[in-house]
Amino acid sequence: MGTRRSTLPGIGTQYDFTTEDGRHISVVVHHDGRRFLGFYDRDDPDACQQAVPLSQDEATALAHLLDAAPIDAVRTDGIDLVTEHIPVTSKSPYGGKLLGDTKARSRTGASIVAVLRRASAHPSPEPGFRLAIGDTLVAVGTREGVDALAEIIAGTPAGVDD
Structure with a gap:
């Protein structure tokens, strides 16, 4: 089983998932939601056999069917906030x-509200918290802010400031 996250410039983010038996499924989240x-x-992982469009409500309902834990986006005055887990690979x-070295909030507007380790x-890590591989x-932030933070943490070219 494996997952991969890819930024689709001008479109959004694609999340690829490969099941234990080798089936490839993806979710594309557009900037507009x-x-x-x-x-x-199965024989050609690049050949999409079927794409199913989902509204935000349909995606939330499907997510609840797959995992009953509350995962809804938080809505505040018309601005959608998302919560995402970002691995430090x-x-x-x-x-x-140090966490402060990321300058996450000033660079992206997203906040790192917790670090999960083993x-x-x-919760609420201070800027002096030392990050570790794994x-x-x-x-938490807007879709764009969290995506930008994921790129920065991954060290991808789009996430590098100069």
Whole structure:
């Protein structure tokens, strides 16, 4: 089983999921909130056999069917806020660095509200909290802000400031 997250410039974000038996499924989340489920050919992982469009309400209902834990986006005065888990992988430039080094909030507007490490959680981490490879950041912000933060943590070119 594996997952992958890819930024689609000008469109949104694609989340790819491969099941234990090798089936490839993706979810594309557009900047405007539209979502599409994609089901791929088992023999050709690039050939999408079917795409199913989902409204935000339909996506939330499906998510609740898959996992009963509350995962709704928070709506505040018409602005959608999302919560996302962002892994600190071995490719991240922030493994071993201080949380404050990310400058997450000033660069993206997203906030890191917790760090999950192995079997423990560190809520409301201070800027002096040292990140480690394998940590998972719990981020809250707009879709665009959280996506930008994920790129920064991943060390992808789109997330690098100069």
